[in-house]
Amino acid sequence: MSTSTSDKKSTVLPFETAYQELEKLVRRMESGEQSLEQSLDDFEQGVALMKQCHKSLQAVEQKVEILIKDNQGLFSTEDFDDDHVE
Numbered sequence: 790m791s792t793s794t795s796d797k798k799s800t801v802l803p804f805e806t807a808y809q810e811l812e813k814l815v816r817r818m819e820s821g822e823q824s825l826e827q828s829l830d831d832f833e834q835g836v837a838l839m840k841q842c843h844k845s846l847q848a849v850e851q852k853v854e855i856l857i858k859d860n861q862g863l864f865s866t867e868d869f870d871d872d873h874v875e
Contacts, residue, residue, distance in 0.1 A: 802838075804845040811838040 802810065814835045818828055 801841065804842060804849075807838050807841050807845070811835055811842065814838070 814831045817823060818831050818835075823831070
């Protein structure tokens, strides 16, 4: 594995950037126009990006609050939890 690939894996990217990079890797791998070694390198990088995206989404999920209007018409916030997911 090259140094640049290692550097890319250790860099924490914003979610949107990581997701775009992951999409690029998938398109490149699906094209079938690269060597097996390059495909393996892309796969390894893709797994690292996928884990990073998943971790980012988990962190956001923990911070999300749901705005709720109570019976008196007042708004309050409630921590997001799995009970709110349908």
